Amino acid sequence: MKKLINKVEDVVTEQLEGMAAAHPDLIKVHFNPNFVYRADAPVQGKVALISGGGSGHEPMHGGFVGMGMLDAACPGEVFTSPTPDQMHEAAKMVHGGAGVLYIVKNYTGDVMNFEMAAELVAAEGIEVQNILIDDDVAVKDSLYTAGRRGVGTTVLAEKICGAAAEAGYTLEQVADLCRKVNINGRSMGMALTSCTVPAAGKPTFDLPDDEMEIGIGIHGEPGRERMKVKTADEITEMLALGIIEDGAYTRTVREWHNGEWTDVELTDPPFQAGDQVIAFVNSMGGTPVSELYAVYRKLAQICEAKGLKIVRNLIGPYITSLEMQGCSITLLKADDEILKFWDAPVKTPGLRWGV
């Protein structure tokens, strides 16, 4: 295993220390329990947006802490859910009296740990809501997830909801917006190579040199199919059509309402000709930006043919899987509210515009 690390057991700590040293104008890092938070927290009167998950997906989530996006991010060990004490302490540090919204990716560990954190926060009299992101159309009920996994739409949700919170939305309003973004976003990814978790010392899965996996998860969880590597155009078509042709998707999720967990039924409407979309082409970490542009080229052609108008795009490594080579595509149906908040200023280590 060749990595730019020191001792394996110090990986997460040292990377957090590096972030703190690099961006003292934007963030601070709290250790034991670990979380990254806005340097100017708490922002009084604003809904505090908190997310988190395993380390190894940087810049998500720690790199998205700052004005216009997250107030705090809780990093677990590599590819491991953070624990409730992290989210609990983060909430106490950054809440500004207007409640806390936890954005939770749909993985069993994340869901349970964030639920317990919400209970702890609620017990202190702080208003809280958990909204789930479950946008991966590739597979259902996979290695670590019941239902669909939470992937690319998470980044878009953090940006859009971050701006809404900055604009003075109430907790209820930001939660509604987050739910809307989730049901209107769909993603699918693929891998050309595996990745190696430092603590494991060997690749998460075996992928022969001439094969790829369609529908890979961001922790290397299995996807739909393994096959011989195809061209960028063919791969883009598989991912894009998988997203665009996905039918309506209905499921039940748990949300915190009136002091208890309530089942809520959600349905993702399918894309339709005439929809405006934000197109997000993401590197899994090991794929260069240049290759993402080839993917975008084909994606733009497919969207046009399907009557989808790409009105904004995001291209680069934003939700990665360590050094995995591969990419993911996310399409988010965007209305005026979503576009307004997409365009709003943001100032974080991982995303910055309008400032």
Added chain:
Amino acid sequence: MTISRDSVVEWVKAYADVVAQNRDYLTQLDAAIGDADHGINMDRGFQAVMSKLPDMADKDIGTIFKTVGMTLLSTVGGAGGPLYGTLFLRAGMATAGKMELTLEDWAAALDAAVKGVVMRGKAELGDKTMVDALSPALDVLAKAAQNGEPLAEALKKSAQAAKQGMLDTIPLVARKGRASYLGERSAGHQDPGATSSYLLLQTAVDVWADD
């Protein structure tokens, strides 16, 4: 016959030892149908519990259970942390302020614990999880408490039911958790969570039934 506060502390210590001794076994079970870390995670959690034990040894049983729960919650990680954390936290809420437990008290604590695990993990009987060991054990314990049976007998029968529940997971196809991804391939393997749950209740027999 009651379970004293000190016996509860002994049980926690004894289980930490059992987890350490069975670390590789639990990890092996988890390698077959999970991601091979159940033993490692539980051992890490219970070693952290051991380091906190001296500070909680003089508290009431509810506080001890809650401290164990909070410690596991922040150290075990993954899915096991919230599930075992909830188990102990709920048991703690049910035994708040108590310095000794009757059979009824222990049955009530286990009832609250299992309800918590089911609520948290959304697993049902037959999904091939820890619930498959805990739920039968609870049924037996609750009946024994209702019938006023002796503590030692009730504990033994309850652990026996947990053991059977654990063994019954072998042919099951997992419907929850990591193993459910494997589908049919999960059949023929004993569930690691059911195993660690059985060991929890068996250790209770070993420590409390001979008081």
